Amino acid sequence: MGSGQLPPGQKLAKGWPVSHYGPVPRFRPERWTLQVFGATASGEKRSWSFDEVSALPCTTVVTDMHCASGPSTTDHEFYGVPARALLELAPPAPEVTHVMAWAEYGYSANLRLADFASDRTLLAMHHNGEPLTVEHGFPLRLVVPHLYGYKGPKWLRAIEYMTQDRRGFWEERGFHNIADPWKEQRHSYQEEDSP
Secondary structure (H helix, E strand, O other): OOOOOOOOOOEEOOOOOOOOOOOOOOOOOOOOEEEEEEOEOOOOOEEEEHHHHHOOOOEEEEEEEEOOOOEEEEEEEEEEEEHHHHHHHOOEOOOOOEEEEEEHHHOEEEEEHHHHOOOOOEEEEEEOOEEOOHHHOOOOEEEOOOOOHHHOOOOEEEEEEEOOOOOOOOHHHOEOOOOOHHHOOOEHHHHHHOO
16 A cells, blocks of 8 residues: 655655656557566566456555656556566576566666565556556556656566666666665665665
């Protein structure tokens, strides 16, 4: 659930502002897949159609969302596939430490494996009881409630298992590699002080 408190430096925004880089992609169900690749335990890539993803066990997470630029929105109800379910369906190799979440147009966000495996991390398909709008990430977006929003890409297409960290799109452009809003981890220059 949402905590009712905002992290330091955040301000409450009205509604749910749309924020993303680049154009909004067109969903083509006949071409769409979600893939898991990289350092899988089996050494093989896995792939699911949208119907197959929709048929996986789902859960609901209620959370606040925080943008690194300052706005926060509260009490979002997301429904989708727990990230842990994906880890069970396509287990990572033992040496995996990080994942890269890949979205349309090559957008990416890196996460520590522990952040991706959190019991509140979700591959969301619905928001507040309705399918996600395309502007908010339909058909699938990653929701990582305990990190800033740039760690949860819209229009998710793949998860890459990695045996070492590699920066994603915003992380390569000066944003913090961990992105904990309660520690105000917004910018890469702050990383020297990070655990």
